[in-house]
């Protein structure tokens with residue numbers, strides 16, 4: 001097992017997810033709060049054994065104030081179910097808590113968060129992890145990996161392996177579900193989806209063995 005740095009930051013004294021949500025609502029740690037509708041905090045059981053970390057809220061999440069309620073969320077929900085994991089037992093959150101976008105007419109086009117935004121927002125993810133204490137964190141895509149590992153790592157190189165976090169627990173990197181939405185070829189889409197589900201199955205099995 002590799003040991004990666006899990007950037008610790010000096011933290012405010014936040015003892016509950018409710019207090020965390022309230023603190024996140026006033027976040028000005030990077031400029032993204034200025035254009036987003038609202039912060040989108042993580043959601044799920046206070047002591048979930050598994051935490052899934054996406055990139056950032058999308059258009060629908062920004063409006064709803066809830067993570068993974070749009071198209072990528074529907075793919076994620078299906079994969080979680082196909083992996084035999086109870087969705088209600090999963091804590092779902094994002095590496096970056098505000099929607100970053102570029103206005104294009106009436107549309108808001110998703111923009112990938114940069115390293116500074118990811119690092120500034122790691123503060124919140126770190127507190128979420130400290131409060132929830134998940135045994136397994138699933139990093140969905142490169143932004144989540146960057147946040148959790150504290151440095152850029154290629155998802156393709158570490159995918160599907162458990163990697164210890166300095167703060168306890170371990171993480172497993174896999175693709176972001178929105179990648180599946182972009183695949184045009186049906187056979188490839190199906191293959192990549194199965195690989196994604198297999199990564200989640202690995203997490204379920206690890207929890208079953210640990211139980």
Ligand code: URA
Pocket residue numbers: 054055056057058061066067068069070072073094178
């Ligand atoms: N993509 C993400 O990474 N997170 C969400 O909440 C929605 C889409």
